[in-house]
Amino acid sequence: MNIQQYLQEKRELVERALMRYFVAPVAKRTETRYSNVLLEAIQYSLLNGGKRIRPILCIASFEAAGGKGDGILPFACGLEMIHTYSLIHDDLPAIDNDDYRRGRLTCHKVFGEAIGILAGDALLTEAFKLMTDPSSHQAQVVLEIVNEVAQAAGIFGMIGGQVMDVESEGKSIDSLTLLAIHQNKTGALIRVSVRTGVKLAGGSPEVLQAFTTYGEKVGLAFQIVDDILNVEGDKERLGKNTGSDQTRKKATYPSILGMEVSRRTVQELTESAIESLKPFGPEAEPLRAIARYMIARDY
């Protein structure tokens, strides 16, 4: 399969859905007293050329588990919205204080810090709104999915990992603590993206188990590749300065385990992720290709 083309198609699918959700209301809103700036800040942050890894994994898992149609889109978009909110808040002066992301000024640099905070809050809230919108899915399944997404994004997931990350900056931490940060900060949301796809498709417990293992390995590999690219990636391609982790004395896989072990770990995680899909046929080919693509990526 042509993975580049596959990713391109899915990205466009997700972006069109995000546009429908956040652009349509603007027209409606001209009659009201609502301010445009919030929606502008959201659109700016949401439609900025992201890789859309989480929604694509969600859709690919849905389809590999036998799901049909576009009922998965509200969940895929919800996961991307949660990811985007976390980036906006991470970039704030009080946290990472980043001026650029993907080659463009960060949300708070363009719209101010107050709107940055509120745009993040809005994306998180609207993600839950979107995922609980009336649909033809079984309410019980939707509830379970939303509950699991909230768990993955919350204290014992993404936010917990972010707090650990903030707290360990400038400190010397061991590799197990770094693993815990990664598993929570980025791993939990990637893992639940895969699980959401399987659950909505009505996949069996065996499929859920196998895909979850895949999601855990791919999520960790993804983060280590990010760490590696922060050291030796191409600034233009990445749209941000490399070396920022080092400047900030941030613990990363390369800084703790060295570049060679980091690369080998990514290789092993990828092989092991693909191995966990062994019981499946061509329907899981996109998931295998995504795993391979994620190591090879240069941004």
Added chain:
Amino acid sequence: MNIQQYLQEKRELVERALMRYFVAPVAKRTETRYSNVLLEAIQYSLLNGGKRIRPILCIASFEAAGGKGDGILPFACGLEMIHTYSLIHDDLPAIDNDDYRRGRLTCHKVFGEAIGILAGDALLTEAFKLMTDPSSHQAQVVLEIVNEVAQAAGIFGMIGGQVMDVESEGKSIDSLTLLAIHQNKTGALIRVSVRTGVKLAGGSPEVLQAFTTYGEKVGLAFQIVDDILNVEGDKERLGKNTGSDQTRKKATYPSILGMEVSRRTVQELTESAIESLKPFGPEAEPLRAIARYMIARDY
């Protein structure tokens, strides 16, 4: 009925439930690598002597609409958590820059700005986790409620109102714009608190309609009383400086319509809120008493 005692009992009920949710995990977490600071910041902000208006209205509406038992508690607590997150974020330097709330230092003054942002994010996320936790309620009803809460807390609700508020600071606005700010910033969440109670109790469309009107009027009256207390309340009793709206050149009911009209409006809204409960008997007495109490309050 003794409204003071009623409010006290319900407050304790809500606070015990909040404690169960956020204190129990601390013990569990000692085995893990999670940091304590996030949960400390959440507990600090959540258990700070708030009036618990939203959860109490939610419970009172649930019981008035025939609901029994404590199945309403996760929703009542979720609404209070959303309210608390909004206060933490409002208090941040980039937004209202408040050092004190209810007589104590604000969250970011104690735990730092990064943890303030993340504690707010966590409360919002965990509210959705709590409201979608497996329960004995009909999944379809729970989904509808969560969807409506997200709507009330989002772009076309609380956050939208907050953005309008931020944008109109220092500007001259008319009374209709002020009304729109209030209806969104505080009104939407109070309104949905009442509706959540009715919906979970399985109340009829007529009950839902009548209680919604009640919630809208009480919500607006509540906000105008807040504005009035900001001018002439007792600093000790309020736990914060009065006159802050004026210092900040914030448009309020007293500043736009004058104190006399503001007071009269509160009186009329309260009578009209109680009037909307006319078809109901003693089961709605707590709601009537809450409406009366809200005008008489001095903090």
